[in-house]
Amino acid sequence: MDGNAIDWEAAARRWIDQEAGEARMPEGELIAEIEAFLGRHKICALATAGNGIVRNTTVEYVHAEGAFWIVSEGGLKFRALQANSNVCLAIHDNDVSFDSLAGLQVTGRAEVLKPFGPGYARACELRGIPMERLRAMPFVMNIIKVTPTRYDYVSGRLKERGFSARQHIDL
DSSP: OOTTSOOHHHHHHHHHHHHTTSOOOOHHHHHHHHHHHHHTOOEEEEEEEETTEEEEEEEEOEEETTEEEEEEOOOTHHHHHHHOOEEEEEEEOOOOOTTTOEEEEEEEEEEEOOTTSHHHHHHHHHHTOOHHHHHTSSSOOEEEEEEEEEEEEEEGGGGGGTSOSEEEEEO
């Protein structure tokens, strides 16, 4: 290989290889840690890609019943979602110290709920929004339900407990 060429596979495997020898958290502890982290946040970046576009949109979410519920007026992310339901959410603390930095990447599948159907009604209930208020709007508010398939959690504070700062779980 050319000395100046990029070794794409080595770059992609960097953290996978490093994590192989590091201390993993027990699954139950990790889930509890992630749930506590999610309870402290309500804003994320929703990444979508499809139909020739990539979007990364800041949105508010509610995490309940094992899913993320996002209400959206619309936007180009829906063109991407129409073609590709695979999404990624990024949530992080605002602390700038690397030793205490915490963030969560959520890989999952998005479903745009049928307006005013049963899933939509449940999402309104979870979000505390009267569905009739949405029905009275001059346009349809869309609701995206993201079901996680993987969590990648990073927290410098985990090292204090003897664990790798990088943890993940496939759901």
